[in-house]
Amino acid sequence: MLIKERFEDLWETRINTAQRYDELWGLISEVLNPNDTKTILEIGIAFGGTTRFWAELADRLIAVDMDLKLLVADPDEFACETTLIEGNSREIQTVEKVYKALGAKKVVDFLFVDGDHSAPGCLGDVECYYDLVRSGGIIAFHDIEFSGVRDAMFDLRQSEWFEYTEEGTFQDAPGTSTFGITWFRKR
Ligand SMILES: C[S@@+](CC[C@H](N)C(=O)[O-])C[C@H]1O[C@@H](n2cnc3c(N)ncnc32)[C@H](O)[C@@H]1O
Numbered sequence: 001m002l003i004k005e006r007f008e009d010l011w012e013t014r015i016n017t018a019q020r021y022d023e024l025w026g027l028i029s030e031v032l033n034p035n036d037t038k039t040i041l042e043i044g045i046a047f048g049g050t051t052r053f054w055a056e057l058a059d060r061l062i063a064v065d066m067d068l069k070l071l072v073a074d075p076d077e078f079a080c081e082t083t084l085i086e087g088n089s090r091e092i093q094t095v096e097k098v099y100k101a102l103g104a105k106k107v108v109d110f111l112f113v114d115g116d117h118s119a120p121g122c123l124g125d126v127e128c129y130y131d132l133v134r135s136g137g138i139i140a141f142h143d144i145e146f147s148g149v150r151d152a153m154f155d156l157r158q159s160e161w162f163e164y165t166e167e168g169t170f171q172d173a174p175g176t177s178t179f180g181i182t183w184f185r186k187r
Pocket residue numbers: 016017018019043044045046047048049050051064065066067070087088089090114115116117121
């Protein structure tokens with residue numbers, strides 16, 4: 001569980017991230033249930049600016065980036081068991097590494113998609129990892145103000161294979177302003 005005080009401490013010692021305070025805190029405090037957010041998968045680490053927040057929430061964290069040289073956060077200091085995987089998130093080798101890292105229980109409670117922001121990239125990440133997300137789990141996307149991500153959201157809403165808790169329920173995290181986090185709960 002990540003309390004506001006700890007969130008603010010982390011935010012103050014901030015590692016470069018494109019996140020907005022209200023958006024990230026809104027997602028953490030109002031969307032992600034601390035009692036059932038045990039395993040998190042992040043696509044797109046960059047400097048580790050969001051990764052270290054997920055490490056406070058989860059028991060198990062797996063994060064993927066095609067270039068880990070950017071990483072500034074120190075995973076050895078993370079509060080939970082963490083596996084960082086370097087590779088293109090949509091390549092089969094990377095997907096296999098994620099599945100392997102999850103061990104016997106191949107279930108993700110929260111998938112954060114913040115890697116390739118093109119529409120095919122964003123949709124591809126969902127296709128690769130959607131099956132891992134448990135029923136009732138959360139899938140969130142950053143940068144919905146970017147046209148590629150926005151287009152991907154539109155396509156997802158239209159696609160027949162994709163189910164929503166309620167029709168058309170992509171919801172902005174409270175406080176969303178510029179870059180935007182959108183999330184939905186898997187049926
Ligand atoms: C916007 S940054 C992530 C920011 C981070 N989540 C945060 O908020 O602090 C996007 C990252 O995704 C990575 N990326 C882009 N395309 C990718 C792909 N196909 N597979 C894996 N990582 C990718 C980039 O290397 C970059 O580090």
